[in-house]
Amino acid sequence: MQVTKYLFYSWLNCLDIDYIYRLKKRMKVRGKFILIAVVLFVAVYGVYQVWTSIIWVLVLLIPLFLMGIFDIFQKKHAIRRNYPLIGRLRYVLESIRPEIMQYFVETNTEGRPINRIFRSLIYQRSKKVNDTTPFGTQMNVYRSGYEWMDHSMYAKNNVKDIKHSEYPKIKVGGKDCLKPYQSSLLNISAMSFGSLSKNAVMAMNKGAKIGDFAQNTGEGGLSPYHLKHKGDLIWQIGTGYFGCRNHNGTFNTELFKENALKPQVKMIEIKISQGAKPGHGGILPAVKNTEEIAKIRGIKPNTDVLSPPAHSAFSNPIEFMQFIKELRDLSGGKPIGFKLCIGQKQEFIDVCKAMIKTNILPDFITIDGGEGGTGAAPVEFSNSMGMPLREGLVFVHDTLKGFDLRKNIKLIAAGKIITGFHMVRVLALGADICYSARAMMMATGCIQALVCNTNTCPVGVATQNKSLMKGLDVDDKGNRVANFQEETVHSFLELVAAAGLENPSEISRKHINRRIGMHKVAKYSEIYPEFITGCLLTSKTRPLNYQKYFN
Numbered sequence: 001m002q003v004t005k006y007l008f009y010s011w012l013n014c015l016d017i018d019y020i021y022r023l024k025k026r027m028k029v030r031g032k033f034i035l036i037a038v039v040l041f042v043a044v045y046g047v048y049q050v051w052t053s054i055i056w057v058l059v060l061l062i063p064l065f066l067m068g069i070f071d072i073f074q075k076k077h078a079i080r081r082n083y084p085l086i087g088r089l090r091y092v093l094e095s096i097r098p099e100i101m102q103y104f105v106e107t108n109t110e111g112r113p114i115n116r117i118f119r120s121l122i123y124q125r126s127k128k129v130n131d132t133t134p135f136g137t138q139m140n141v142y143r144s145g146y147e148w149m150d151h152s153m154y155a156k157n158n159v160k161d162i163k164h165s166e167y168p169k170i171k172v173g174g175k176d177c178l179k180p181y182q183s184s185l186l187n188i189s190a191m192s193f194g195s196l197s198k199n200a201v202m203a204m205n206k207g208a209k210i211g212d213f214a215q216n217t218g219e220g221g222l223s224p225y226h227l228k229h230k231g232d233l234i235w236q237i238g239t240g241y242f243g244c245r246n247h248n249g250t251f252n253t254e255l256f257k258e259n260a261l262k263p264q265v266k267m268i269e270i271k272i273s274q275g276a277k278p279g280h281g282g283i284l285p286a287v288k289n290t291e292e293i294a295k296i297r298g299i300k301p302n303t304d305v306l307s308p309p310a311h312s313a314f315s316n317p318i319e320f321m322q323f324i325k326e327l328r329d330l331s332g333g334k335p336i337g338f339k340l341c342i343g344q345k346q347e348f349i350d351v352c353k354a355m356i357k358t359n360i361l362p363d364f365i366t367i368d369g370g371e372g373g374t375g376a377a378p379v380e381f382s383n384s385m386g387m388p389l390r391e392g393l394v395f396v397h398d399t400l401k402g403f404d405l406r407k408n409i410k411l412i413a414a415g416k417i418i419t420g421f422h423m424v425r426v427l428a429l430g431a432d433i434c435y436s437a438r439a440m441m442m443a444t445g446c447i448q449a450l451v452c453n454t455n456t457c458p459v460g461v462a463t464q465n466k467s468l469m470k471g472l473d474v475d476d477k478g479n480r481v482a483n484f485q486e487e488t489v490h491s492f493l494e495l496v497a498a499a500g501l502e503n504p505s506e507i508s509r510k511h512i513n514r515r516i517g518m519h520k521v522a523k524y525s526e527i528y529p530e531f532i533t534g535c536l537l538t539s540k541t542r543p544l545n546y547q548k549y550f551n
């Protein structure tokens, strides 16, 4: 009797809303999931008695129920264990976060690595559509770091009708070079076949051919796709010596010679380091290491390819210079240079000393900034390793000038060079020539999806997935690459003319201003005072902050 009474009152109590509320509060989401599932199945069963078609709802309910049960019992993801089914939403939202940010949230000046203003400009210039802007600048001209160029009251009017074929060229090739190269002011920076799809490589090379500029192969070797459209090439050799390696990964002179002598190869660049991962060596994830790429590189397919962080062909500055001479001789006298992101300054100064000691000079040096891009890199290396371009470029230019070597060596700069002003800025700091990588990718169709390291690039630029790369039309994108290069150099020449200068070589540090405080502005020439030619050659003339490198 007592028990029946207790059960009756308990049942009555259950009807009490407050009690139900408290019970609901105590119940874990897992419990609620089971409860809701049971209620739904019972409801379906109830409705089934009068309307049999409701049974089809189970096609949806049963898989969802099983997914929820799986979530409860799996042990890897706490969020899914505690919040079965709805916990999965987190992964869905995370996966579409970049798109939501890019399409709906980011402002025109905020997007990273390349903001919307610049992305739009690249697309407009590559399609040769209207690239002007209405209503004034969207930049905050009073923030620290804002930079601008001085124009002249006596601006030149010599650019309006200039033809692409009349754009200035820069001769690369020092005293020992037998085959100097007349380089365009803006070329395609190193990006390998492997990190890029074959269609992207071909489109870029086609663009280079149309626009008479050069494409750097990247460290992944020389592929048939670099050669097909006959655009000029700068062949890059990294620490993995892809395209000129022995089976044990060391340098092979015969294979080098075979490729270096190809007429399309105009210059050869030894890669010491790149800004996005200096001191690390290249990374090709296994998913992108196809049979074809492995064959071109002389490696095993479907494995992660990690190039060594340093070269095995030389281990000190003197050997480095001798290696440059060896490559120059093997290539029949083509320009040989090296690419680096500046790290320890002493090491670069030691290389300059070795140049003087051996009397062997590179024909060019490429300086990549820490802000540089990559297909795949460890986050710490991308974020916190390597000198940014402006400081690195100033250091290299000044040091070479200090050793009186600058006149014989051309400098190429890479690191977010997207507009005519970016070109002016690096020329003011000391560069002769510019490289662009990511802007060229965008001209090829890249939408900055930020998935180059996953083989899922949705526009077929940075993937080896055949069906994705089909979307990239080589002819169309080849034209766009050529257009982007032409329009950007044209805008650069317009700036040079607006400054009242006849020739890009007249640009100097005094032409660029940087805001360094709310009420303070300094010229590049004040922030980075130029060295006197040869000042590092004697202890008397050496700037104080350089003395330590000579002890």
Ligand SMILES: Cc1cc2nc3c(=O)[nH]c(=O)nc-3n(C[C@H](O)[C@H](O)[C@H](O)COP(=O)(O)O)c2cc1C
Pocket: 189, 190, 191, 192, 195, 196, 217, 218, 219, 220, 236, 271, 273, 274, 275, 282, 339, 368, 369, 371, 372, 373, 374, 375, 414, 415, 416, 417, 435, 436, 437, 438, 439, 452, 462
């Ligand atoms: C997809 C991709 C692949 C790259 N591969 C190489 C490479 O093989 N060798 C190299 O020296 N630099 C490589 N880089 C770096 C670029 O050549 C360039 O130095 C750097 O991205 C800075 O230029 P940017 O700011 O115009 O992109 C790569 C960059 C990207 C985005």
